[in-house]
Amino acid sequence: MIYCCEEHVDLAIDTIVDEFETFPLLSKVEAEDLSTTCEYCQNRAIYVVANE
Template identity: 75%
Template sequence: MIYSCEEHVDVAIDTVVDEYETFPQLSKISEDNKLSTACEYCQNPAIYMVANE
């Protein structure tokens, strides 16, 4: 599972596809969790969660 901002969502999707060889599930993070969750690439607030299942 990768948390990403709008700018890095494409990188997160590519990472999941490369690692798991399957199309990832893309979920928008709820407003409650946005403040405490950072993008794994730049530390800006995360907007999406990209997962392999």
């Protein structure tokens, strides 16, 4: 599971596809996780990209 901002969503999707060879699931960050930061930069995460 990768938390990412708008700018890095493509990179997160590519990472999941490369690592797990499966179609990733893309969802918005839930209200309780609003303080979570992007794993590629320090911006606020907007999306969660996961393999399950």
